[in-house]
Amino acid sequence: MKVSIERSALLSAIQNVQRAVSNKTTIPVLSGIKIAAEKEALKMTATDLETGIETSLPTHVDNEQVAKIMEEGAIVLSARYLSEIVRKLPHSTVELEVKQNYLTVIRSGTSEFNLHGLHAEEFPRLPQVSGNQMFSIPSIVLKDMIRQTVPAVSTEEIRPVLTGVVASLKDGHLRFVATDSHRLAQREVVVEAPAALSFSNVIIPGKSLSELGRLLPDNDALVDVVIAENQILFKFAxxxxxxxxxxxxxxxxxxxxxxxxxxxxxxxxxxxxxxxERAALIARDNDNNVVRLNIKSNQLEISSNSPDVGKASEMLSPAQFGGEELLIAFNAKYLIDALRVVEGEDTTVEFTGSMSPFLIKQPDNAGYLHLILPVRIY
Amino acid sequence: MKVSIERSALLSAIQNVQRAVSNKTTIPVLSGIKIAAEKEALKMTATDLETGIETSLPTHVDNEQVAKIMEEGAIVLSARYLSEIVRKLPHSTVELEVKQNYLTVIRSGTSEFNLHGLHAEEFPRLPQVSGNQMFSIPSIVLKDMIRQTVPAVSTEEIRPVLTGVVASLKDGHLRFVATDSHRLAQREVVVEAPAALSFSNVIIPGKSLSELGRLLPDNDALVDVVIAENQILFKFAxxxxxxxxxxxxxxxxxxxxxxxxxxxxxxxxxxxxxxxERAALIARDNDNNVVRLNIKSNQLEISSNSPDVGKASEMLSPAQFGGEELLIAFNAKYLIDALRVVEGEDTTVEFTGSMSPFLIKQPDNAGYLHLILPVRIY
Known part of the structure; x- marks a missing residue:
């Protein structure tokens, strides 16, 4: 394998796929990135067996040459060394050449690195995900759905299904739901999908979605989503x-x-x-960040109390109020997580009593919903 | 005590003195900041008994009122809670009022916090540093001296004196020296001092100087330095x-x-x-970051080698070369630390053989000097 490529394009491809590299793996090849030089593209792949990312660097972008494949081939190089080296190389162009025994020469300006590589055949193949379970969604919308549901994913492994976001599709409505059994986040959007396509109980690991969210561009470009038996594939750029x-x-x-x-x-x-957030400063040292809302017709009191530290209280005038007066207590972290991902200027909160779950909604977006269980206060 | 003060001025004073608060103290009062409202200023003090910082907030700045002392007095409040609360307060003005049992009310807009405070009399008094051992130095120059010597301070407690920077003054020349016995950093400047003033062996803890460096403004304003038996005092702003x-x-x-x-x-x-830095990427996994310089009359080769990872090498053309050709090896970290604080475009390096210490100098500043001991290579 021998290729020449723009340093910045190579670096950004490395940083993309590196998100799938496990830092804790005991399998040496999984701490690497596979680089494959094909006729018209350089392909970079990384996987921790849970997620896999493959980025293709075409030799030409907008008729301009950004990479040159002098000799096809493939190699696996340590992700950590590769990214640190490419980040610091002195010249705008990088040459990669695989010599005997997988020794790989990285040249840029007068700087030359020789890295011990691994045989590309040892690298696991990414799954073949194909099938007719496919739909498309604008990148920015998918990113929002992830941002609005992942915070509610459980971090405890006791019930594995709760460490994921469950996706379902019916009549063109795509729904993401996550719950850690103390709160629940739900987001629904309309997507481009074949009329007959429907699925449910597709549980995507929260960690995978977080990484995907960081990679997705902030634009309207469509992401193709393919769902297979045990795998899901997102294709973009x-x-x-x-x-x-x-x-x-x-x-x-x-x-x-x-x-x-x-x-x-x-x-x-x-x-x-x-x-x-202010009330939570005082509540934080409690076991469960308890903050109280005292809702009256003309004002809302937010307060917290910690015997060792002191107390906080604050008044807000709600823009609208309807129904009964109420005193309710809950974990401030859950409400903070929910309010941080509300997109509108205003938020509606609906209660059904001190000991019943309450709902956070966006008045201008029926697709978003967050539910929080209160805590008992004596 | 009852005062009203601009939130931003209060926050910046808290952040200044907070650098002296120990996070690990077992003495409750030392995790706090003492606030004392005097007639024309609010004084904030913190100390971990090794360093102490006192900032004064005058009631008037440029004839404009920034603080109002309604009632004099003093209190000690938890540094952590105080800074987090003041950072998040909603209004541009903050009112502090001490009530019974040291309970302190912090008001801003409709937000009200009640914090349990501690008796100000329990707070240790900062030392009375006075005497005629005093000189002045522009803030930016002192900051440079700190930046250029502190990296060479020893982090090992075996020889306590080496964890400090030693200062001396003679004939108006102020010198800072630090060494961890593998490398040495030295910086000398001319300062405004009484002709008769001279001192030596004044050992200032490296940690204190690092904190001081972060507080010093990037300007020419003079810092007054007072040296007493066991203490040193820096006065600025x-x-x-x-x-x-x-x-x-x-x-x-x-x-x-x-x-x-x-x-x-x-x-x-x-x-x-x-x-x-590039060669160090490969050398890092060795015990001592060994990088080699191979110096010839027309070129300089920088290289490193790690059996597990690979090797790196690079050629530079020195602007000037004099004397014998040489091969030398050393800990890359030491040279990186030294070169990062060189201010000129060019650096001079002087060697006296493969096993003798070599010197890093600034051609345009005789006051800066860094010495590095090489390592033996077989």
Whole structure:
């Protein structure tokens, strides 16, 4: 293998695929990135067996040559050394040449590195994900769905299904749901999909989605999503992102979402978020960050109390109030997570009593929903 | 105590003095900041008994009122809670009021915090540093001296004196020296001092100087330095910075600095720094980051080698070369630290053989000097 390539293009491809490299692997080849020089593209691949990322660097972009394949071939190089070296190379062009025994020469300006590589055949092949379970979604919309649901994913391995986001599609409505059994986040959008396409219980690991969210561009370009038996594949730009799916049956969450309410407030998202963040400063040392809301018709009191530290309290005037007055307590972290991903200026919060779950909604977007379980206060 | 003050001014004073708060103290009062409202200023103080910082917030700046003292008094509040709360307060003005049992009310907009405070009398008094051992130095010059010597301070407690920078003054020449016995950094400047003033063996803890360096403004304003028996005091702007001095006799380092050399090169500082940083990428996994310089009359080869990873090599053309050809090896970290604080475009390096210490100098600044011991290579 012998190629010449623009340093910045190579670096950005390395940084893309590097997200799938495991730092803790005991299998040497998995700490590497596979580089394959094909006729018209340089392909970079990394995988930790849970997720896999493949980025293709075409030799020509907009008729301009950005890479030159002098000799086809493939090699696996340590992701850590490769990225640190390419980041610091002195010249705008980099030459990669594989010599005997997988020794790989990296040249740039007068700088020359010789890295011990590994045989590319040892690198696991990414799964062949194909099938007619495919739909498309604008990158920025998928990114939003991830941002709005992943915070509610469980970090505890006791119930593996809860460490994922469950996706379902019906009548062109794509829904993501995540819950750690203390709170639930749900986001629904309309997508371009064949009319007959429907699926449910597709459980995507939260970690994979977080990484995918960081890679997705902030634009309207369509991402193709292909769902197979145990895998899901996201295709966008020059990148293919694979993730294993989580086995098991996700609990039915539709029944726990209240459909009626007794108290409703509408309040500025940022005002409420900042007030809860302030109250949380004092609540933090408690086991569960308990903050109280005391809702009256003309004002909302946000307060917290820690015997050792002191207390905090603050008044807000809700833009709208309906129903009964209410005192409720909850983990501030959950409300902060929910309010941080609300996109509108205003937020609606609907309650059905001190001990029932309450809902955070966007008045201008029925597709977003966050549910939080309160805590008992004596 | 009851005061009203601009939030931004209060926050910046808290962040200044907070650098002296120990995170690990077992003495509760030392995890706090003392706030004292006097007639025309609010004084903030923190100390970990090794360093102490006091910042004064005058009620008027340029005839404009920035603070109002309604009632004099003093209190100690948790540094951590105080800084987090003041950072997040909603309004541009903050009111502090001490009530019964040291309970302190912090008000801003509709937000109100009640923090349990501690009696200000429990807070240790900062040392009274006075005397005629005083000189002045522009802030930016002192900051440079710190930046150029502190990296060579020893981090090992075996020889306590080496964890400090030793300062001396003679004939108006102020000198800072630090060494960890593998390398030595020295910087000398001319300062405004009484002709008769001279001192030596004033050992200032490296950690104190690092914190001081972060606080010093990047300008020419004079810093007054007062040296007493066991303490040193730096006065600048509204801040007084105290540090304990380290007991003991600093070794005489003047004799280990070679005065003649056999090989000398002059090379672009940034070119050499980046080449050594690249070679260090490969050398890092060795015990001691060994990088080699192979110096010939028309070229300089920088190389490194790690059996597991591979090797790196690079050629530079020195701007000037004099004396004998030489092969030398050393810990790359030491040369990187030295070159990062060289201010000129070019650097001179002077060698006296493969096993003798070599010197890094600035051709345009005789006051800067860095010495590095080589390592033996077989």
């Amino acid at each position: 020059q990148t293919q992102f694979y993730s294993r799916l989580i086995d098991g049956q996700y609990p039915d969450t539709s029944r726990i979402i209240p459909t009626a309410f007794k108290t409703s407030i509408r309040v500025g998202t940022k005002l409420l978020l900042e007030a809860v | 509204q801040t007084q910075f105290y540090s304990r001095l380290i007991d003991g006799q600093y070794p005489d380092t003047s004799r280990i600095i070679p005065t003649a050399f056999k090989t000398s090169i002059r090379v672009g500082t940034k070119l050499l720094l980046e080449a050594v």
